[in-house]
Amino acid sequence: MKSVPALGEVPSHWTVERAKWVLCRQRRDVQPEDRIVTAFRDGQVTLRENRRTEGFTNAVHEIGYQGIRKGDLVVHGMDGFAGAIGVSDSNGKASPVVHAYVANQITDARYVAYTLRTMALSGYVTTLAKGIRERSTAFDAPTLANVQLPVPPLVEQRRIANFLDAETVRIDAVSRHFRQLADLAQERVRAVVDAAFADYEASPRVPVSTVCRAIIDCVNKTAPISTETTPYKMIRTSNIRNGMVDLTDTFSVEKGIFTEWNRRGAPRPGDVLFTREAPLGQVGMLCGNEKVFLGQRIMLYRADESRIRKEILLFNFLGSHMNRQLRLLGAGSLHEHMRVGDGLKLQVFCPPLEQQDALVTQIQEGREASLLLSDLAQRQLALLAERRQALITAAVTGQFDVSTASGRNVTEGVSA
Template structure:
């Protein structure tokens, strides 16, 4: 057996070569008809329009862009460490952050792509390359050139690649089915949240939230000089979830205020039962219900604190109502700002609330909670299954590219046993 860095032992009749002896780098001119090709972290390399177009920064002049051809090995220089390595399924163009290759005649480019992705996902690429930004590592062409790769015969490379093409397609189909089920569960959750209004059954009139609240304010001051490792909780928009009304306390921040400052900041101090609503940035409109874990903390200037009058409105019901698609739609229509979306305190005060008896509000909140908890458990199970499926998919690839079993007689079907769709 021969040992290969990051991969372990491979059959002794295989050779080990540096990548520069297996691949020829390509630097093609861009054609007028070329669309943008993207290397995604799941290993797919395709035209951006085939997957999605949002979330990308588009270059105006496309300086340094290069031509990509179907069948090229494409390595993303910054995201390769996370698996953005694969064989392009289309002609197009890509930014200079990627480097592209064709394989020598005794090399199957698909086998090399599977092997490199396995090495990347094992963490090996991260150990080789310089980090240049958060959650990214520079994996340039010079670094790749010296990576040692196992090289079975061309016939065996093709058998391995054919096997993995078929088996990973099965994994991906099962994962897609699970994600579709999760989408249905998300839709079900949103419908449940909308039902918290009770207006279909109760025919209730609507009134502005300000009518039901004794306090609507924010931490409208600068806090940076008082941030500390200890002290009172400092509740930020980062402490809000998009899909639940519990506070998120991971990476919590704290402040220590002088006595004089603390007295002036009492309006921004949290009480149990308050509703905390994000009003700036990506978290605008997200909401949580304050419990004992955040009580007595302070809200930042990016969070609106709503204190419902308990004899007129139930805080739990109000938090669910603000999280509902109905109110979220209202809030999104109220946002302003160019690069940073914002809500104003009057926007929050103007939320339209059904006028229902508190007893009815409590009944609706309890009913919705029971049903959303069931949906959330089902979604959590789906996520566990997807994680397990991804781990087994990667384990199968790692075993195949290192020759741990004979792919000509093997089937990966047993790998998905116990993972239910």
């Protein structure tokens, strides 16, 4: 057996080579017909228009853009650490932050892509970083060049890649169904909220600023992340989803950074957190007493409970009436975001205080089944993602014979 950094042992008949010996970097000119190709974090590399166009910032002048061709191994220099590595299914062009490669004659680019993504998702790429900022880690071409890769015989690489192509398609198909189930559960929650507020549609709404004791927006730059685990955590937009704040995946910071970033006031249990961007409009209520502070693009709303229950404030953000406002206030032709000032202007229903407890009970009872369904779907998605990555890791390290692993002909329709 041989050992490879981040992957462990691989079969003894495999070789181990630095990436620069199996990959040839490409620097092509852009053609007039080329459209933008994006490397997504799930490993798909395709024309941006094939997936989505919101959430991106397009360059006015495409300085340094390069040609990408179908079959290229594409590595995103800033998002590669999170899995933005794959084989392009399209011709097009990409920004300078992307680097593209053609595999040599004894290497299958698909196998290398699966291997590099496994290394990235294990955290290995982060250890190679030349600089760290929130949500990205530099993984440039010189760094990749020296990464050691396991190199099975070509026929074995193709067999592994064919197996993984077939199996991941099956897993992804099941995952899509669970994502649809989760989406339906959230639509059901919105319907419950809308029905509860229907009796107040004729009543005037009030600016959210008039029913809050405090509204805090994150005006800091990116906080320096601690290399050690500390009790001081940064809440990111990815932690805020579907009425809840999930703190299981947060960045740690030093106590001094925590104190500095909370100089305008620390978040408290019951605060409603709202994302102004990436994506716009997610909301959740903070629970528990963890030591946290707001990351970028988040606003905090603290209900004045002499006027509005904190739950009613949260439910306002989950209703269709809030979505309509966000569509009007969301600025930017390239991606949706909301300015801090507009976050003060959002209008909310504020029923008479004596009616709010009953309204809270009504909505919570209606949400319960939908939240259970959503939680089930999310847990299944997590298990499928774990299964998918475990399968990939085992295959690219030769832990099983992929030709018999699934009990079916996984290479049907593709050449060996």
